[in-house]
Amino acid sequence: DARLSAPLRFRELIPIDRAEGRILLLPESGGLMVESTRLEVVGPGYAAEGNLQLAFREGQRPFLDLLVSVPAGEVRAAPYFWLIDVMPPATVAWLDQALSTGTVSGGRWLWRGPVGKGALPYRGHEGRMEAVATLAETSLAFHPEWPVGEGLSVRLQFTDRGLSGVVDDARLAGNPVQGLRVELPDLKAPVLSLSLEAQAAEAKPLLALLRQSPLRQKHAETLELLEGSGPARVDVSMVLPLKRELGRPQYAG
Numbered sequence: 650d651a652r653l654s655a656p657l658r659f660r661e662l663i664p665i666d667r668a669e670g671r672i673l674l675l676p677e678s679g680g681l682m683v684e685s686t687r688l689e690v691v692g693p694g695y696a697a698e699g700n701l702q703l704a705f706r707e708g709q710r711p712f713l714d715l716l717v718s719v720p721a722g723e724v725r726a727a728p729y730f731w732l733i734d735v736m737p738p739a740t741v742a743w744l745d746q747a748l749s750t751g752t753v754s755g756g757r758w759l760w761r762g763p764v765g766k767g768a769l770p771y772r773g774h775e776g777r778m779e780a781v782a783t784l785a786e787t788s789l790a791f792h793p794e795w796p797v798g799e800g801l802s803v804r805l806q807f808t809d810r811g812l813s814g815v816v817d818d819a820r821l822a823g824n825p826v827q828g829l830r831v832e833l834p835d836l837k838a839p840v841l842s843l844s845l846e847a848q849a850a851e852a853k854p855l856l857a858l859l860r861q862s863p864l865r866q867k868h869a870e871t872l873e874l875l876e877g878s879g880p881a882r883v884d885v886s887m888v889l890p891l892k893r894e895l896g897r898p899q900y901a902g
């Protein structure tokens with residue numbers, strides 16, 4: 650067993666159960682190239698394979714060229730890889746709370762650009778860091794005042810700046826959810842946006858959801874008096890700041 654330490658990038662040691670591959674140190678004029686043949690790494694809840702090049706040149710930041718595939722894994726392993734030099738504590742805390750169960754498939758991590766303290770995010774397009782994955786049977790606790798989304802199938806994309814995703818299938822307090830868009834465009838100033846259009850629903854479980862939502866704080870009496878049955882259609886958008894100083898929640902729909 651081994652552990653990977655990168656305290657300026659990852660918040661804790663990353664456990665490694667098995668690693669295979671070769672790493673070559675290739676001296677170059679004015680620098681050094683670190684290059685791998687096909688690397689395979691397996692740890693608790695994750696498995697990855699890929700290649701990397703890391704170039705060290707005098708007077709320049711190290712330049713990383715990394716491509717990793719994650720054929721299968723578990724959501725519980727994701728916190729090992731939160732980038733603490735890009736994500737403030739509020740973003741990390743939200744991710745820890747929001748994503749805790751489920752499986753990962755079809756993952757890919759691409760990172761090409763200068764690295765080192767202060768290199769991320771790439772504001773001037775001098776590099777790109779992108780991770781994509783499909784999560785299944787995942788729960789999403791997106792806000793403490795709303796019910797937890799369950800049984801999610803979601804396609805997620807992380808970049809060095811933000812997060813976005815599309816929920817293909819889920820249930821929220823018994824209501825079906827398909828096509829929900831999730832956006833966290835700036836990891837450093839985390840404001841979560843959720844939007845759903847033309848979602849078919851049934852009135853009775855929809856009213857039950859509203860009674861469990863933050864809307865009950867101002868409209869409890871009205872919500873208790875409302876009754877309904879039959880089909881309904883939902884169009885809704887939410888803006889949920891993850892830090893108090895970034896504003897108040899907004900709802901429309």
